[in-house]
Each structure stands twice: as structure tokens, then as C-alpha cells.
Amino acid sequence: MDASPLVWTITVAGVLGLLLFDYFFHVRKAHVPSLKEAAIWSSLYVGIAILFGVGVLVAAGVHSGSEYFAGYITEKALSVDNLFVFLIIMTSFRVPREDQQKVLLFGIAFSLVARTGFIFLGAALINSFAWVFYFFGLILLITAGNMLKPESSESKSGDNVMVRIARKIFHTSPDYDGDKLFTVHNGKRALTPMLLVMVAIGGTDLLFALDSIPAIFGLTQNVYIVFTATAFSLLGLRQLYFLLDGLLDRLIYLSYGLATILAFIGVKLVLHALHENNVPIINHGEPVPVFEISTGLSLTVIVGVLVVTVLASLLSPAGRAQTAIANARRHATDYLDLGYTADHTERVRVYDALRHEEEIIRSLGGKYRKMVHEEPELMELLLSAHAEHEESVQRAAREDAGRQAGE
Template sequence: MTTNVSLNVWLITILVIGGLLAFDFFFHVRKAHEPTLREAAIWSAIYVGLAILFGVVLWVVGGHGMGVDYFQGYILEKALSVDNLFVFVVIIASFSVPRADQQKVLLFGIVFALFARAAFIFLGMAIIDNFTWAFYVFGLILIITAGRLLAPEKEGDDEANNFIIRLAKRFLRTTDHYDGDKLFTIENGRRVLTPMLLVMIAIGGTDILFALDSIPAIYGVTDNVYIVFTATAFSLMGLRQLFFLIDGLLDRLVYLKYGLAIILGFIGVKLILEAMHTNQFSWINDGKPLNVYTFDPYTSLGIIVGVLTVTVVASIVSPKGKMLSAVKSVQRHAHAYLNTAYHADESDRQLHFDKMLASETSLMKFPEDKVQAMMEETGADREVEKARALHAESTD
């Protein structure tokens, strides 16, 4: 599982990744500010460059097999990480996190995700080493996950009010008001939790759920735990900067989830085929390997890159994709406006309402009947109606 990777290499790798995270905190996040587009673009490019450079070194030192497996894993995990940003956007909007403090929330999410996925990586390694049926289970998990991605979104889902948050608000002293980026503050002479801590709990909870899908997926690419760990770690590095770089473009990637569903389904089938090809179950073909087709690493890499390219390009150029992204933008701002508890002041709420109106205006360039049908299908029309009614009450 660790294929020619010494303990010293592991230690150096962990120190480098830890050093990059520490650098990110002390030089960018510690002082609250909103990154400029230029800053986000430069540092996003640097982190992607470091990931590619690491892959090239691994290719040269470890051979073509390790290099191809790493790039497969990195591209897959990067795509899944970008998909995670959609949920982060909803959580951050629901808690109305001040723009300057969003960096700290995102960095916490990245660090927690790294720890959660590292735990699942080594748990997955132990399962694969000790149970011959592991790949069958991983494959089924990925196929089910792919189906869940294709299922319609349920109206009323609200990541900001999940079970953990409800428990925290019920049994712990909390406040609905921010105090800069502090996790605790003093209110009425008592020490209380701020929404900043609650939003971190919400993001931490989603990180665990994402890890449950992410780790079986990358083990479908390679069973080398060093490659699994480094590909996962480098895919998360720079995700904070990427958030600010493509913040306004996230709604345009409307077909990304379909691409991810295809990829996860493909990897799930690939895992099951490989399990059948190395069959060890006595009750299947008398314990003999089955003569089934398996995908080589180069074919798998081509399929992953090809599907992601098609879905991203389709999201950007498709008229339906453009209309759906505009509808999603309207819905996101209406959702943020309706979550009234954590707004710092009325001007903050008004900003979300104004953005909702601006997004509605952008829908006028599309056919009215198609816009109305899509608004009803996504539930955006109901959220907008609620936001308008609430705004009318507050301005009377």
C-alpha cells in the first residue's frame, strides 16, 4: 500500500503540507480582509502549480504508474472539492458571514476536511488490507452517491440548521451576533458562542459527509495510500483562494454535478469489475478470478478529464445552463435574505435583497415561460415570494 515510500518521505510530505497551511493562516487569514481578484488568482495559480510540480516529481522518481495515478486522483479530488464549494456558499450565506471573515471559515473547513479525509484514508487502507469485499462495498457506495447527485434537490434543505447546530443552540449559550472573527464573546455579562463558531461546526459536519464519498472514489483510482493522501491534500490546498476567484462563477457550473455523477458511477463500476477480476470469494466462480474487462490507468484518466471538460464547457456555453445559473443565483440570494438570524444589521439583509432583485433582472433576457418553469422546478419561485413578503412586512 505504501509502495517504496519511506517514513522520512512521509514526514517531509506532512511537514511541507503543514507548513503551507501555517503560511496560509499567518500571512493571509490571520488579519481579516477580503482578497482582491488579483490576489486570489495569483495564489490559486501558485497552489495548482505546486500540485502539478509535485506530480511531475512523483512521475520522475516513482515512475509513470505513480504519476498517472496521482494526476487521476488529484483531478478527481479537485473536482469534488469545487463541488464542495457550492455547499460552503450556501452555509456562509445562511450565516451571513462578513466578507472579510470568510477566509477564516474557509481555511478551517479545509484543515478540518484534511484531517477528516486523512482519518478515512487510513481507515480505508485498513479495510482494504483486511477485507476482500471492500472494493465491492466501495463500488456500491459510489454508485449510490452518483444516483443521489442526479436526484432532484429537496426544497427546504438548510445546511445551516442541521442537527448539530440545533443541539448547540439548545444546550449551549449562543448569540446571533458576530464579534469580528471571534469564536466567543461576552453578552450580558456571560461568555457565549458566536455564529462564527457555529458556521465552523456546520462546515465541519459537511466535511465529514464529503469524506465518506471522496475516499472511496480515490481508492477506485489507486490503492497506494501515499498517492491517495497527497492527491487529496493538494486538491484541498488553494481551495480558499479558488472560492474568491470563482465566487461569481460557481452558479455557472450547473452541469458539474452531472459530470461528477458520471465519474463516480464509472469509478464504482470500475471497482466492482476489478474486485471480480481478482475474485477471492469461494461462492463466486469457485473462488477463481472472473474474466471481465478492467480499465487501465490511462483510459481512466482520459474518461475523468473528458467528462469534466464536457460538463464544464457545457455549463458555460449552454443557453439552458446560463438560465439555470441565473435562477440559482436568484434562489441563493433569496435564501440568504430569509435566514434573518445572523445578519449583522439591516443593511446586510438589504444587500442580499438587492442582489436578488438584480439577479431577477438578469432573467429577463430569457424566455419568460421557460424561466417560470425552471423557477417552479427548483423551488426558487417560492423562496423569492417569501423574501418579497418578508421585505414588505419589514418596510411597512
């Protein structure tokens, strides 16, 4: 499938148009999207990606269509994994809930630019050096192994090297000033945490590209398909974040599924490299007659692994318990942090969500309730949240009584 310059121009214009539409109609005015809003727009973006894939099937044939869908599904799954890191970064920076959309959209736009650069660089290397397939395959196998290692939240926190350098070199403000990137602090112009969190998101996006681009080149070497599958996997990621908020921690086996997929694609790349071999130290620079994994088999394995992984996570009692405990901790922290949001409706939503997670924990049985009681800091946090809520209810009642007496 060779895309003409006109097709490339229309595609790039369409992607940029969707990003601009997202900004001006959804993100420009800070607000917390409802679950309904997130579900509608997330479904719309997935629908656009599927329709585009159907168009590729019709216009370019089954092979190209299968490559697109295999690439899109893989990149989408990796994007969902990226949302875990976005969540950790925004939590560590205490980004106000109503301003998180802007941070996410910046991350998506930056990621799209960075990955486009990596795509054309990767394509140039592949066209010039066949041994690059060995290199890409090795990267994916190493990445798959690293995903199986236990990793703390601190290792993925927003306090990365770029942020530490920015804080040392530039004058920074400790508090947000709406969604502004610069403010005045102690009489001097200063960077706000909003700019620092964008720097952190941008830095992690570069690392994500090092994993995702070799993965999709392992499924197709068609630059147009690589670009479109990557772009459509990123579009709608902002809406998906708010749709999956509260369920991300539930996918406890997702890392195992993604590690399996990356390892599978890594093996496929190595086999392809052997089939096209021209490295002198391997088989005297001659191609090695090995089995090559077809695109259809790749698509079947990717979908199968993701289905098994997601179902195992959602049906697992351990997954439900881990999700409920993590969400309860997050909701209690958000409720107690009065600077987290100025939206009263959002604070009510957070407290109701906290109560919901506590009900889930109680319904899971003694084994999982014991997990909560064995964490004294979590118990103290939950008790403080309930005490704050009780005080706010009494304060509101006194204010209503005062208003009625004044009337």
C-alpha cells in the same frame, strides 16, 4: 511507488507549512479577497499540485504519475461540488463576507485531518480484506444515484443535527462578535454563530470524506499518492471559492458529471474486486476473469466527462439564466442585510454585482425574464434593494451637503 519515512515527513511538513502560510498571511486579518488575489493564489496552488505530479512522473514512472493526476482531478472536482454546500451553509448562517475565509480554512484543515484518518483506515481494510473493494464500489454507485436526485437547499443547510444539539445544550449568541468563537451574551459566556458554522462545516466534511476516499482508492491503492492527491486538491480551495463565487450556480450539470465519474469508478472497483475475488459465495472464492479498467482509460474518462459537463453548463442559456437569477437573489439579500458586512466597498461591490446580474437577465430574452416576474418574492426583494440604494445615495448626499455647509 513506496515513499520512505523521510519523504512522508517532508510532504506532511510541506502541507502543514502551506496551511500555516495561508492562515498567517491571508486569513488572520479579516478581509474580502479581490478577484485578482483569488485568481493568483488559486493558480499558484494548482501549479504546485501540477509540479508535484510532474515530479511523481519523473521519479516513479508514468503509471504512478497517471494515478496521481487521475486522483487529483477527481478529488478537485468533488471539492468544487463541496463548495456548493459551503456556500449554502455560510448563506444560512449569514457569515460576514470578510470572515468567510476563516471558516473555509477551518473546513479545509478539518477535512484534511478527517480524510487522512479515512485514508489510513481504508488502506488497512484493503490490505486485510479484499472484499472491501466490493463495499467501496457499492458506496460510489449509491452515491452516484443520490447525486441525480433533486435536492433542496434545506437538505444541505447548516442547521444539521450537531448544530441543533449545540444550540440546545449550550448558551448561544444570536449575533456575530467579529470572528470570535465565544462572546458574552446576556451576562453569560456564549457560543457565537462563528463556532456553530464551523461545527456545521466539520460535520459535512465527514460526509464528504465517505464519498471521496472510496473514489480515489478506486484509482490507486498507493497510500502516498492517495494522501498527496487528496491534500493538494484541498489546498487552494479557499481561494477557489472566492474565484468561482457567482459561477458556482452556473455549473448546473456538474452533479451529472460527478455522478457519471463516481459510477464509473464504482464499476472499476467492482471489476477489480472480481479480479481479486476471494469471497466464498462468488465463484467459489476464486478470482473471476473480467476486464480491468486501466489508469490511462480512467484518466481519459474523468477529464472527458468534466470537460463536457463544464462546457455544457457554461454554454447553456438555462445555466446562464439560473445563475443570474440565483446571484441576483443572493446579492439583493446581502445588500439589504446591513449586518452582513461593515465594509462600504463590499456593499458597493454587491450592488454593482446585482445590477450586472439584472442586465444579464434582461439580455436573455422574454422567456427568462418571465421566470423572474413569476417569483413575486424575488421581485419584491430586488425592488427593496434598489430602494435601499437610492435612500443610501440621498443620505450620503445630505451628509456631504451638511459637511460643506459646516465648512
